[in-house]
Amino acid sequence: MDSGRVTLTPAQRIAWLRLVRTDNIGPVTFRQLLNRFGSAEAAIEALPGLSRKAGRPMNVISQSRAEDEIAGAARFGARLVAQGEAEYPQHLNHISGAPPLVTIASGADLDWQKCVGVVGARNASSAGVKLTRLLAGDLGAGGYTIVSGLARGIDSAAHRAGLATGTIAVLAGGFDRIYPEENIPLAHDILDSGGALLTEMPLGWEPRAKDFPRRNRLVSGLSLGVVVVEAAKRSGSLITARLALEQDRDVFAVPGSPLDPRAEGGNLLIQQGAKLVTNAQDIMDSLESADPARRALFDPEWRPDTTMAADATEPSQTEREAVLNALSTTPVEVDELIAQLGLSPHAMQILLLELDLAGAIEWSSGQLVALRHR
């Protein structure tokens, strides 16, 4: 992946899509394959050999299925955008596990840099909906694009308040699988208003439970900060807040009475360090005096460094076994493994790539690796 701005050729885009849609190839593995083989096309050619070595068949989707997905997206007015292309949302470059490809419909005139996530309970109270309307409306008037997850309750109220000024809905499934169905009209309103729908999932993908937290990392990843309006103690909104913190985004929470169970999540976040906000000005003041750690988010010239020094040496079978022995179901840092085993970073990278393709390991936060529970 080039760290400057590129435009994929149609053939490259199809190859990227085929590789991205292959089982066991997540964002981290995708990047490793591209770094190792130089292009998606070359990685696809090398996969059969790699998967034999990993002891597990890798089924790359066919050229025609990839072409069908691109054509299907076009019917929704959507296009597949690759990391590195001009239209790829800049802020996503800063998150670990950034999706190599996202499908985006509409949103050409949106300000993708000045985004705030507004999330909260599906079973929102009428006070919560009113507050969301006030907050998101004023944030929109202040020039901020409203990002949310198109769920019932707070998410829907946030999108509606953002229709006039710009809003982005991040889906947990495919464009043809809007969830909940009752929000299909809202999704159309978003598109009609010049707002955007975005997903990393393929057409036809029915969202499963685990796709929602995965989606939430994109809600926070697109945003400078996330506001939690009403949230129970164990809720998706708190997951979004945690992801936002991991991504060095600001987390804001609206307080509420201790007698109101829908305030528990927000109050808890404030106790844990989130900023208490009661109006949009609080949020804008805070974002505009941004933490130095987040300055890169405001730098349009910033590019992720995803290159890696080439190295022709293949790891040996002994090294392969040493890595497998060293791993457990407790996540460890790759640097720690490298130090312990005395392997070169490049050899470690190749071995972990093979294990990843074999479905034997899993990544957390992009840097920690563990054996997958069987």
Place this chain on the structure above:
Amino acid sequence: MDSGRVTLTPAQRIAWLRLVRTDNIGPVTFRQLLNRFGSAEAAIEALPGLSRKAGRPMNVISQSRAEDEIAGAARFGARLVAQGEAEYPQHLNHISGAPPLVTIASGADLDWQKCVGVVGARNASSAGVKLTRLLAGDLGAGGYTIVSGLARGIDSAAHRAGLATGTIAVLAGGFDRIYPEENIPLAHDILDSGGALLTEMPLGWEPRAKDFPRRNRLVSGLSLGVVVVEAAKRSGSLITARLALEQDRDVFAVPGSPLDPRAEGGNLLIQQGAKLVTNAQDIMDSLESADPARRALFDPEWRPDTTMAADATEPSQTEREAVLNALSTTPVEVDELIAQLGLSPHAMQILLLELDLAGAIEWSSGQLVALRHR
């Protein structure tokens, strides 16, 4: 004032009371007089000379009026307790402008060390009253004495919840001037339950507006921390919170919906750094992991250092005029004045004492001095 524990003789107590009740003698001046003349009796004898020098008559109350006040207090089951005596609330020693004498009724078996202030709006909502009952009830069950100001609303709810386990009401006026009158039965309930009433004001004193913030410094001063339950943006509860901060006490606030005006004060306090609390456990956890700055509050052996080196030199008229010239209505630190004018700390002390007795200056936070507005 001795820094160990003493018991005043009846004659000493009368002399202290006469000096404390003299116009223009506040806690700071009282301490300066005692330091300069060695005893309240000697200070009373010296006052006519001092007040001539200050160009203003000083009217010390008569021996019989002081005796009447002590007898009057006794009819309410109350006694006048001097700073330094065993019964004087230890925590008050740590505040600036600690009252030399307080009148206390009942409360002999209370835990005066483990106190929490619970304050809030007079026009409390029913949710606020319920929350106060829960918080104060659980704090009481956890061994904390509930301190408040006997006002309507949150204060009353806090005292009532503390009746079973111990509560202290700090009055802004005299024992015979309970305000509001509707709380006279509650005051009796507090006494009957073994709780305490405390005031620094004389019998017969009708509380004026400015006596309430003055009283609030004792609510916070008696406490390890103060909880604000419901408070408007400009309210006495926020004054108590500010005083608590100045006194290095913890400040806790209960959050509420931004749509509820009675939550504005609490939310604002949290934005400014107060700890968000939703239940008594939050408060107790925080108090029990107390900040090192407040450790002295937990040390029963701690005594204030109020002694001063004796020095026989009288300040000259030139020095007197230099100090008066240097002062303005903007408060300055005494140390700053001393450095600027090149006076000895002792001479400065005497000159400020004279100006104080003349009603020409006023103190803030015990260390800042300014010309009084005329």
